[in-house]
Every structure is written in C-alpha cells, then in structure tokens.
Amino acid sequence: MYSFELRQPTSIGGAVRALADGGQILGGGQTLIPTLKMRLADPGVLVSLGRVDSLLGICTDDSGRLCIGGATTHAAVAEGGGAYPALARLAGRIGDPAVRNRGTIGGSLANNDPAACYPAAVLASDAVVATNARDIAADDFFTGLFETALDDGEIITEVKFPVPASAAYAKFLQRASRFALVGVFVARFASGVRVAVTGASESGVYRWSEAETALSAEFSPSAVDSLSVAPGGMIDDLHGSPEYRAQLVRVMTSRAVAAC
C-alpha cells in the first residue's frame, strides 16, 4: 500500500475536523484495507472511527427500535443484537470470524456492496440511517451499485431498526467470498411485509414489491411460488447467471418466509 497518515479521533466532531482535510473514513477496513494493499487507492489520510465511543454499542430507543452505533462490529451485533434475532443471526453469518471482528455496520452500509448482507436488513426493516447531519430513511439511502445518499465526509452514526413481528434472512452463499450470491430479508410488520433482496441486481439491494404484496395478503412460503422474477438486470458472473439468480430470489424469499 501507499503510505498514509492515520488519524484516530475520539469524537464525531474530531472526526469531522479530520475529514475536512480530505481524508478517507476508515470503518472496519474489510474492503478499504485490501483495496489499499493492492494500491488501488491512495487516500493520503485515513480517519478511523474505531475510537469514537459514541459510535459503538447497541441499545433500544423509546420507540422500541434497536439502535446500533455506526462503528459497531458484526461480531458485537451477533452477540448483542438479541432484541432483533433475525438481524443478530445475519450479522453472525457475515464473512468469517476475522471479518466479523473488524467489519462494522456503518462501513458495510456506506460501501453498499451489491452482495453485502446488511443492506437487505436495513431496507427490509425500514430502518433509519442516522448520520452526523441528518436521518436518512432506508428507502432513500441505497442509490445504486456502491452508491448511497451519503455526502462526502458524512458519517453514519447510528442505524435504527424497527423490530418486526417476525423476520428472517435467507442467504445463499457465494462459496468463495461468503458474500450473498443471493440474500433475501423478509420482515413482517403489522402494517405489511417488506422484502429486500441483495446479491442479485446489478443496481444493488432492492425491494421486491410483488412479493411484498403477495406476502402481505398471504404470509406463507408458497405465496411467492407463482411470482415470476425476470432475469433482466440480474448480475451475471462466474458464480451465477441472471436466470439462476432470479430463481434464487424466489427460493430464498420462500425460505426466509418459512424461517420467520
């Protein structure tokens, strides 16, 4: 990697000041560090969020939402997210132990990898992504492949998850990376069912509205059997064709419902 200056502020204000010089935010580094090691990026200054205490930890707010600090690791969510069991299970199956001990929820969401797990949970749960500047609704947050509504230097401080009546995440592993080849998060609220799909679309995580309608009417694994999923716009790579991903979207949705 190219040499860089590491800054480790202990407050959000300190982080903002450090970033004013044009630095790059460092979350858990599970994507950024390999990128640096391959000399594919040369940020000059890295601003680590790992020592900002207010970004760490899990709590439940007055409206019953599970609130996770932006720099909280996947391992911490897996262990401490029991108030939202489907989310804790999702966190416990990201990558491998080394990834889970370093990777953070804020880092994952800011990166918005099209095969990452957390975006599906945030979108299906209708969570709110809080930053140092504003609250962003999940439906507004993910704007495309590796693209989000975040402005340069904007820091994810907290993610607030409404806890559904029942929920489950069904992940079909891409066997090499252990990202999702296709992952589907189904969340059943009193107001209706939300279904978010990761790993499948060339545009990144998305809500499968036909399934939401069908499942809101009849919440059963077979409710999606008759839905067709078009392969158009699905990712085509070594691990799966668009047709295959379309099939997995339906199968994983059905299995997530069965697991709710």
Next chain:
Amino acid sequence: MPKDDGIGAATTRREDPRFLTGKGRYTDDINVPGQAHAFFLRSQVAHGRIASLDTTAAAASDGVIRIFTGDDFAGVGGLPCGWQVTDRHGQPMQEPPHPVLAQGKVRHVGDPIAAVVAETLDQARDAAERIDVDIEELPTVTNMQSALEDGAVRVHDDLESNLCYDWGFIEDNREAVNAAIAGAHHVTTLELVNNRLVPNAMEPRAAIGDYNVATDEHTLYTTSQNPHVIRLLMGAFVLGIPEHKLRVVAPDVGGGFGSKIYHYAEEAFCTFAAKAINRAVKWTADRSEAFITDAHGRDHVTRIDLALDENGKFLAIRTDTLANMGAYLSTFAPSIPTYLHGTLMAGNYATPLIYVNVKAVFTNTVPVDAYRGAGRPEATFQLERVIDKAARELSISPIELRRRNFIGKDQFPYATPVAVEYDTGDYHATMDKLEEIADIAGFSGRRAESAANGKLRGLGISHYIEACGIAPSALVGALGARAGLYESATVRVNATGSVSVLTGSHSHGQGHETTFPQVVADLLGIDAEQVAIVHGDTATTPMGMGTYGSRSIAVGGTAIVKALEKVIAKAKKIAAHLMEASEADVTFADGAFTIAGTDRSVAWGDVCLAAYVPHNYPIEELEPGLEETAFYDPANFTFPAGAYACEVEVDPATGEVEICAFAAADDFGNIINPMIVDGQVHGGLAQGIGQALMEHAVYDEHGQLLSGNFMDYTMPRADDLPSFVIDHSCQTPCTHNPLGVKGCGEAGAIGSPPAVVNAVIDALQSGGHDVDHIDMPLTSCRVWTAINADTGS
C-alpha cells in the same frame, strides 16, 4: 516384537510443534545481511509487443539500486524444459524459448517485463510504477480449440502454430482401436473438461539470491520441492554456474502440490541480480502474484469412447485430448498429459485395446504443469466417468460393471496395452472393502430419507489406479525425460549411536521427519528419537531428485534402506572383530549384534563408538567411521489403487450439492505411519472435492484471469467437507521395493473427482432428470442449469 515407534506405528508428527507454534523457518523468514528487495513489473495484458520500455525515471526513485529488463538477460539462457515429447509423426515437440524477463513480447498476464531492486520492497514497488512501458496489445488466444484453428494468432511468432505436439499412444494401436470401436456391440462416448486449477500452496513462492564475491559462490534460498533439480537446471542451463559454486537451500516449505517442482524465473533472477549488484536479493510473491505466476494444473478437454461387448466387457478405449500448456513450457509440462496420463488409461481394467491422442496447445495463459496427481487424475476422471455412463446405458450397476472388467488378482504382473506393467493389486478386495465401509447396501434407505426432505440423493463410485514411485530413469529417459529419477540417501551414524539421515527427498508437508526415522528405527532397533532427518540443502545432502509423484517413501525410503543395509553390513564386521568371531556368525536384531547360538553379544552403541574410536578395530581391513550412501533407481513404478464412494444430496430448487459421506478404501501396500497416511488421504480428498465442486481458474477471451483471488476462486474449507471414512487395510505390497510400499500422497486427489460427479449425476437421474454429464466444477448454478436445461423430464 514390533517397535512402538517403528514401521506401522501411528507416531505423532515430529514437525508439528515447530509448524504449529510459528517456529518453522521458511524462505521468507530468512534475512541475509544487506539484502535488497526485488519487485517484478508484470504484464497486465495477455499478449502484446513491448513497443518501448523506459526505466530512466524509475531508476532515479528513492532507494533504487538497479532496474533489470529483458536486455540484461540477452546473453542468458532461458528457463529449460525438462522433458521432450516426440509426436506421433516422430517429430520433437515445438519448444519455444522461455526468457527470464520478457524479450520484446509478453504472452500472459503476469509475464515479467522488468524487475526493480531497491533498498526496501515499498521503494521497489514505487519505482516500478514509474517505469514507462508501452505495450502494443495483440489479439489473444485462450481457448484451445481456437488456438488450433488455421490463421489463429500465434503465441510464439517463431513457431509454425500453437500446437506443441500431437502425440499418439500407442500409435501402432490406432487403427486396431478404431476398428474395434467401429464394430463394437455398444459404444459410450463422453466429452468432458478437466478444469484448470490454481495450486494455492499456503506459503507463496519466495527466493533469495546471495553471492560471495570473495569466493565466487552463489546461494539460492527458494521454495522448492527439489533443490538439486533447481541447482542443475538453473546452474547448467540458465546462468552457467557450476554446481560446486552454487548452493540451493529449500528450507521449510509450506506446501507445493507440484507447483514448487519447477524452475521459475524469479529464482534465476534473484541469483543473477545478487551477483550483478553484489548484494543479496530477496523476492516473495504476494497471493495475487501467485495466482498469475505459479504453474496451474489440469486444463484438459477430452472426448473418450468406450467400446463394450454384449456382456459389458470392455473391448477398446479411445481418447482425444487437448491439453493446455499455457504460454510457455514449464519444467515438466510436456510429460503430464502424455506419459503421466496416457499410461494410466487402462485403469484397473483388462481392456485389450487402448489408444490415446493428446494435442498440447500454447495459449496466452499461465503455464500449466503437474498438480497433485498430474495426468493421473485426468486419466481417471474420464475413464471413471465414461464407465459410469456406460453402466447407465446398459442398465448394469456401476459396481458390477467395474467388477466384470477388473484385472483379476491372479493376472499380476499385468502388462497393459499402454506400456506399463502393474506389479500387484487386488481390485475386488478394495471394492469389497468399500461396499462395507460405505454401507452401500444401506444407500436406498438413505435415499428415501433425503427424498422425504425434498433432496435428491446420489451415490457415486470410482476405482482409480495411479503410477507412483517415480521413476525408473532408463525408462523415462527413453520417453524423453532430461533427468534421472532415482533418489539418494546418506546414513551417517554418529559416534554414540544416533543417526543422521541426509536425504534427497524433500518434505513440504509430507511428514518425512517423522516417517523416515520410523524406518531407520525399525531396521536398526534403535529409538526413532535417535534419528534426525536432514533435507533441503544441496550443501549437505547427496544429489537427489526431490519429492513429487508420491515417490518419497517408495524411492527415497528405499535409498535409506539400501544405505542402512550397507551400514549394517559394515557394523557386522566391526562387531565380529569386537567379539573375535566370524562375520558370518554375527546376526543383528533389536539393536544388538549376537553370535548365533551363544549369549555373546555387543550393543549397537558399542559398535558405533568403536567405528569412531578405533582402538580395538580391524584397521587394516576396514576404514573407520560408519557412514554409507546409496542411490536407488526403481525397477518399476508402484501402483496404488483404491475404491471410492461419494454420497451427495442435491437441492433441486437451488442446485446446491452437499457431500453427505465420502468413503475411501485404498491399497497403498505396506504402510509406515497410518496416521500420516490418513492425513495424506484427507488432504487429497479435500483437493479432489475442491476440483469437483468449487475450484476453477477462469480466463476471459482477453486472457484476464477472472478468478484471480480468493473472493472468486473457491478453495474448499473444512465445513464444505464431511468426516471421511477411510480404510487402508487392503494391502498388496509392492513387489520390487524392500519396504513393499507404494505411496499415498496423490490418491485422494485422483480418485475423488469422478466419485463426486458420478454421485451428482446419479442424484439427478434418480430425480428423473436426463442429465448425462456436467463439467467440473459442479457449482450450484451449473447443476441447477443442467436440471432446467433438461426439457425431457
């Protein structure tokens, strides 16, 4: 009384405390005072002409000592090929030059263009980015069929075509085989791919060149399976350094699987550069570099025809294979699809007529060479797959069809129609054992249980043979090998009776430091703890050929036995003198020399001491000291064989394959350490299952390696594998080495891929899907696609 640390004992591995506590000493752990660091600027395009190369700015970068380009190697030999194959028309193969650094052209992604030597690795990398290189891109060939078409882009301008050779084996049988197939009652045909693999040893390759200007002596530390071979190839053919001025050290080596047999450009570079700058030069590959520079494995495209009579007896086999050589000929590449592949095409079966055609092809990809099994997995895969297909077509059970065609145990020694003679074996016995340990009889019940869970369960059988104990030198020499394949050992008995064995074999995971002392302990009647194994340094060990081809216990172990026999013979003379008896009356057992029929005896340690303190010694008849060397050249290959069964569950909704059970009944002949054999089989099975289900080096049409990292190249992990059921109680000892051993290192990787694929096909067929074949790796997408392409169900 059997020793508890001798032959047959499952003693724990002596190496493990060192490896498991980080105390190993690998090449990258070595730091020579004053060493500089090398970084290679590598081609990012698969084929191109170097229009200009300007290192001026880079040379002015901080810390740069010198930058080398192809011009610096204009007067230096290229990397040699160690095997010349003669084609079916009697012509030698096309053998292009393989420069250390590119000479005018680059031919695969990863081809080295220049090398920067600097004070630190970061400085070398920084400078490499400032090298101004202009590459005029050329069209590429990555697909073998396209590479052989008229007018195809040529990888090497000076060659007539991309065809390295067109080999026929045995050419005189060609017409008879064609006629037998044309007239047969039934012919089963299968077209298949043996997928390209990246070796991915845990330790990436590394090299340190060191040079002493005062003595004009070179030392190369390198990650090699065979340091003497590197010394010979690099010294004699590349750099012109005589062997007495060149020491090659291969210290602890973290896995090889074949990929560390070969002489690589980086070794020659570091050795050359060390002298040029008069400082040691170190290079260590990173993982990404390993993916595009370590020789890959497999990569065959094959059509096989199996002719049978009305009783299911095999009449003839014909195979046509395209074998990818990559952009250059790696050290032993030409021999893999030919003499390590065609000679195994008889398998375990008494097929009277066989013809093998192999066309080796140059493409703009990383060179391909031996990888665990090396040719034998490719032979076994096609044979065991086509037999399974024939069994289905003829409605004979796969086990029964194999049994009908096995070479009977009374037929050994058995000369195959592909030029090898199996010394011994009992294939019905291994199949019997497999049926027992895999509970074949209970399969239908397990299938019903899977069906109740919505899964398709399949059972796949394979029975493999391999040729190990490589190799009789005169035979391989006649077939084109440019090296001998004997092995060496020096047994150095120390004055107080402990023993140092200096072996030409090289351990890079095989456990020689544990196994070889067991042999010595058994033969000398001393404790294994009293025996040290020294290997991996041309300065200390006799010239040997290293470790590959499951050869070390069969060839290297036999060399140790031969040296021990010489030691014992001399020790008996000393003992006879000490006891004032006739040598003919002295017997040696359990560590003591005894005069038969008396209670007079002298201990091993006393004889050893007498050899080195020869006060009371037959000095006029016998030299002092107790140290003997033996070189052993095997009379034949060894032929391990075994029966494998794989059970899978396929999820028809997703195509996901889960391996539920895997059983292996191997015949390795006699066994020195059953625990180490278990481990070798486990590792081989993991690699074979990896090939069958996961691993794939995929190039796009531009010659870019799409699966060039672990995010896309799927290595098998522990949770991908079941607990293996393995058995090696079937033992037909090798008839031509004194230990009766056959070798076990590659078996698992050879026998398992067809068992896995056969199981998946069986599962799909049981679900009513008319799927005959799926090419490896059987990813969930491929299996699901095959199910859904089957419109007939």
